[in-house]
Amino acid sequence: MEAVVPLRTTFTATATAASTARPRLSFQPLAKNFAFSRLIPAGISMTDRARSSLQCPPVRVQQDGSAVVSEDTISEEDALKIKEWEVERLQDEIAASQGIRIRRRPPTRPPLHYVGPFEFQVENEGNTPCNILEEIIWYKDKEVLQMKERTPLSALKKAISSAPPTRDFLGALRRSYSRTGLPGLIAEVKKASPSRGLLREDFNPVKIAKAYEKGGAACLSVLTDEKYFQGSFENLEAIRNAGVECPLLCKEFVVDAWQIYYARIKGADAILLIAAVLPDLDIMYMTKICKLLGLTALVEVHDEREMDRVLGIDGIELIGINNRDLGTFKVDISNTKNLLEGERGKRIHEEGIIVVGESGLFTPADVAYVQEAGVKAVLVGESLVKQMDPAKGISELFGKDIS
Numbered sequence: 001m002e003a004v005v006p007l008r009t010t011f012t013a014t015a016t017a018a019s020t021a022r023p024r025l026s027f028q029p030l031a032k033n034f035a036f037s038r039l040i041p042a043g044i045s046m047t048d049r050a051r052s053s054l055q056c057p058p059v060r061v062q063q064d065g066s067a068v069v070s071e072d073t074i075s076e077e078d079a080l081k082i083k084e085w086e087v088e089r090l091q092d093e094i095a096a097s098q099g100i101r102i103r104r105r106p107p108t109r110p111p112l113h114y115v116g117p118f119e120f121q122v123e124n125e126g127n128t129p130c131n132i133l134e135e136i137i138w139y140k141d142k143e144v145l146q147m148k149e150r151t152p153l154s155a156l157k158k159a160i161s162s163a164p165p166t167r168d169f170l171g172a173l174r175r176s177y178s179r180t181g182l183p184g185l186i187a188e189v190k191k192a193s194p195s196r197g198l199l200r201e202d203f204n205p206v207k208i209a210k211a212y213e214k215g216g217a218a219c220l221s222v223l224t225d226e227k228y229f230q231g232s233f234e235n236l237e238a239i240r241n242a243g244v245e246c247p248l249l250c251k252e253f254v255v256d257a258w259q260i261y262y263a264r265i266k267g268a269d270a271i272l273l274i275a276a277v278l279p280d281l282d283i284m285y286m287t288k289i290c291k292l293l294g295l296t297a298l299v300e301v302h303d304e305r306e307m308d309r310v311l312g313i314d315g316i317e318l319i320g321i322n323n324r325d326l327g328t329f330k331v332d333i334s335n336t337k338n339l340l341e342g343e344r345g346k347r348i349h350e351e352g353i354i355v356v357g358e359s360g361l362f363t364p365a366d367v368a369y370v371q372e373a374g375v376k377a378v379l380v381g382e383s384l385v386k387q388m389d390p391a392k393g394i395s396e397l398f399g400k401d402i403s
């Protein structure tokens with residue numbers, strides 16, 4: 001029996017990243033009493049972008065139940081999309097070789113499928129994120145794709161040409177350290193988090209930012225992720241436009257250089273780059289873009305391997321050590337100490353890199369502990385934002401008035 005059936009999303013591409021020949025598409029076998037669960041692919045699916053823009057090819061169902069698509073039915077345009085997908089797979093392989101466990105997309109297909117007019121959910125091990133960071137990144141990839149469609153890079157570049165200049169984030173941290181003898185404070189405007197839920201009901205970002213500035217913060221960090229942190233770019237923009245003078249860090253999950261340009265027009269002076277997500281080449285490329293736009297890059301690491309990768313990249317000036325394990329949410333400030341011990345600490349000192357201790361800092365003893373370990377700045381959210389008076393919270397955190 002042979003039939004030509006239109007199939008929308010049930011195919012998997014079997015071409016390997018290394019192949020130079022035109023990729024061949026093959027399909028999951030379709031049994032007579034076909035069940036939706038059979039749609040779980042054997043291979044790795046394409047990105048949404050590639051998949052959604054591929055035309056539905058005609059499929060020939062063979063006698064054994066398998067379905068094939070003839071190479072002749074693949075248009076030039078589709079072949080190009082498949083190539084794009086191959087390059088993305090290659091990037092995944094490079095990331096894995098650098099110890100990056102965060103995958104940029106589900107290795108099988110995303111759990112949402114369509115068959116004809118029907119939409120349904122199939123979950124399997126491959127399409128469920130391994131931790132919260134991976135979940136955030138998969139979501140962010142889609143979000144950024146939509147944002148880019150609404151505002152192309154060319155429009156951002158045009159807007160940047162008339163944007164006000166950035167402020168010196170690193171200089172502010174250095175000045176604060178010399179003035180107080182204590183780590184420069186990056187105080188975080190944080191409404192909620194995946195680990196703690198809602199942190200503050202009566203959340204007024206501008207009021208909190210002004211209180212932080214009054215309390216002696218050198219710089220501010222503004223969470224812009226909406227889905228997981230209830231932050232926004234509107235908050236960043238509002239704080240910048242409210243006359244707050246502290247330089248602002250855009251606390252985002254950057255997966256695409258487009259976001260750096262976007263942060264710049266929304267008022268950022270610095271932006272976070274997470275080594276657990278970005279391969280070395282991306283970090284190199286993105287830090288260059290930051291420099292070009294006058295932004296400071298805060299490159300965040302969680303473990304020794306990430307620290308060594310980042311230390312191997314030229315021109316890094318600011319490294320954040322995050323004490324939060326993003327798999328378990330456990331916070332352990334000794335992570336900062338461990339990563340600054342021995343040769344690593346020596347090298348950081350010699351190269352004049354400023355290190356920021358991030359997450360889980362609540363008391364003067366915590367601040368003293370990470371300062372002793374070698375940090376010259378700290379990034380603090382929860383313990384300050386929860387205070388009725390965040391300015392007073394800063395004095396309590398440092399054990400003295402640092403304004």
Ligand SMILES: O=C(O)c1ccccc1NCC(=O)[C@H](O)[C@H](O)COP(=O)(O)O
Nearest residue numbers: 193194195358359360361379380381382
């Ligand atoms: O805070 C979280 O629950 C979280 C979960 C997943 C990814 C990142 C997360 N936090 C981002 C941060 O780096 C912190 O907001 C920042 O270091 C301040 O931490 P804290 O002082 O403990 O609020």
